[in-house]
Amino acid sequence: MASINGDWFHSRSSSNLEELLTVRTLVLESQKPEYIGFSWSGGRSGNQKMYKFAAAADIQPSTMQTKIRAMIRYGFIKDGTQCPLIWTRMGSLWNDLYTVGNYGAAQKVYELTLTISLAIYAFNNTQVQYSINPANGEMPLRFLLNILDTQNSISIREFEALVDGNTQRVGDNASYWKRDLINSGLFQEVQGRLFYTGKYSDFIQEIKSFEPSPFLTGVDWQSIRENPLIEISPFKDSIRSIFEAITQEQNIEEQITDEIFTAPLVDAVAEQEEIQIPEIDILSSDLRFSQSTRRIRNAAWSIRIKKKYNYICAVPNCDVIGQIFVEAAHIKPDNAQDSNIPHRAHILNGLCLCRHCHIAFDKGYFSLTDTHKIITSARFNDIPNQNLKTAIISSANIQIKNRMDRRLPLVEFIQYHRSNRFKG
Ligand SMILES: [Zn+2]
Numbered sequence: 001m002a003s004i005n006g007d008w009f010h011s012r013s014s015s016n017l018e019e020l021l022t023v024r025t026l027v028l029e030s031q032k033p034e035y036i037g038f039s040w041s042g043g044r045s046g047n048q049k050m051y052k053f054a055a056a057a058d059i060q061p062s063t064m065q066t067k068i069r070a071m072i073r074y075g076f077i078k079d080g081t082q083c084p085l086i087w088t089r090m091g092s093l094w095n096d097l098y099t100v101g102n103y104g105a106a107q108k109v110y111e112l113t114l115t116i117s118l119a120i121y122a123f124n125n126t127q128v129q130y131s132i133n134p135a136n137g138e139m140p141l142r143f144l145l146n147i148l149d150t151q152n153s154i155s156i157r158e159f160e161a162l163v164d165g166n167t168q169r170v171g172d173n174a175s176y177w178k179r180d181l182i183n184s185g186l187f188q189e190v191q192g193r194l195f196y197t198g199k200y201s202d203f204i205q206e207i208k209s210f211e212p213s214p215f216l217t218g219v220d221w222q223s224i225r226e227n228p229l230i231e232i233s234p235f236k237d238s239i240r241s242i243f244e245a246i247t248q249e250q251n252i253e254e255q256i257t258d259e260i261f262t263a264p265l266v267d268a269v270a271e272q273e274e275i276q277i278p279e280i281d282i283l284s285s286d287l288r289f290s291q292s293t294r295r296i297r298n299a300a301w302s303i304r305i306k307k308k309y310n311y312i313c314a315v316p317n318c319d320v321i322g323q324i325f326v327e328a329a330h331i332k333p334d335n336a337q338d339s340n341i342p343h344r345a346h347i348l349n350g351l352c353l354c355r356h357c358h359i360a361f362d363k364g365y366f367s368l369t370d371t372h373k374i375i376t377s378a379r380f381n382d383i384p385n386q387n388l389k390t391a392i393i394s395s396a397n398i399q400i401k402n403r404m405d406r407r408l409p410l411v412e413f414i415q416y417h418r419s420n421r422f423k424g
Helices: 017-030 048-055 061-073 089-099 103-120 140-146 156-164 173-183 201-208 218-226 236-250 252-259 265-275 287-308 355-362 378-382 387-393 411-420
Strands: 153-155 187-190 193-196 326-330 350-354 366-368 374-376
Touching (some): 089 218, 103 140, 103 218, 140 201, 153 156, 201 236, 287 326, 326 355, 355 366, 355 387, 366 411, 374 387, 378 387
Antiparallel strands (some): 366 374
C-alpha cells in the first residue's frame, strides 16, 4: 500500500517559525567575509570556526547543521554545503517581508513555501529515500489528501499508523509530519483528528489528481521549487493566483517600495563576490547598513522599470513573469563612474529581467547591440545546458521585448555594458 511513511525530516528539526528565524540569523552571519567558502556542513570535532559560527545563533554545531538542512528541505535555503547560505526565491521573499515587518504577508509566504515542499516531495524504498521530483516515488501529501473522509479529516490514530505503521527505522515521525502539515496551514487538529482547512483549494485539487511528467528532471524540479511560477511548473497557475491574492491582500509591492527592501542581502553579496566588482561604498564595514543605503537609492527606479515592462523578463524567449520574480537591471552598472549623462536612476538605463537573466546579464553572458538585439557570449559554452541558457541563446539576434511606453534603452548605456561587462 502506498503510505506516508517516508522519512520526512529525519534531521529532527521542525518547520516552526523560530527555527526559521534561527537560520535567518545564520544566513546573515554566513555572509561575513571570514565565512565565505566555509563548509558549514563539515566535521565538527576541534573545528573552532564551526563553534564560532554556530554561536552566532546561540546553538551547538550539530543543532545548527540540522536546522540548516531542514530549511534546505523546506525550500527556504538553496542546497549547498558552503557559506554564504543563500535564500531560495521563496526564502528571500519571506525574509524581505519579515525584515520590513510585514509579518502577515511573511506568514503567508512561509505557509506557501511549506505547502509546496510538502506537495512535491516523493518517497521510495531505495537508498535515496526521498526526492523533490514527484515522479521518483509516492507523493505523501497526495496520498493523504485522497484518503481523507467525507469531513476531509483523518483521526490522529490512523494518521500515526500511516506514518509510522510499517517502519521501524523511523519511529515517531508522525509528530514531525503533523507539525509541518499544521504549520503550512493545510490542516488543523481538532479533538483527535486532523482536518483539511480548505486552504489553497485549486492547488490542492491539482495535487490530488497530479501525475508527474516523466520529462521533468530533478534539475527542473529544483527550478520549480526555486520559482514555482516558471513555465514548466505544473502548478504555476494555481500558485500564481495564490500569489496574486497575497499581493493584493497585503499590498506587498507598496510595502516593499515604502520600506525599500527589494532583494535579499545575502544574494546580492554572493553575487558581488562572484562578479568581483569593487564596490567600496557598498561593501563597507557594516554590510547590512550599506546595502540598505544602496536599496534606498535604487528602489523607486527599480519599481518604475519593472512597471514599464509590465513585470515580464525582457529577454525575448524567457517567459518569466510576475512582479515577485522579476528585477530591474542596470545596463550601465550602478557603481560605474559618472559620465555626462547621470545613469544610476535613468529610466532608459534599465531592463526588467528575471533573476537568472539578471545574473547572466551582469556577468556578461549576454548584451545588446545598438539596435537592441540580444548578443550572446562564447562563455555560455562553459555552463551546462539548461532552460535558462536555452532561453537566452535562442534569443540571439532578436530585439528585446517592448516596454509599455515602447521606449528603448539609451545606446550610450548599452555601449558601456558591451565594452565593460560583455564577455564577447
Ligand atoms: Zn529571464
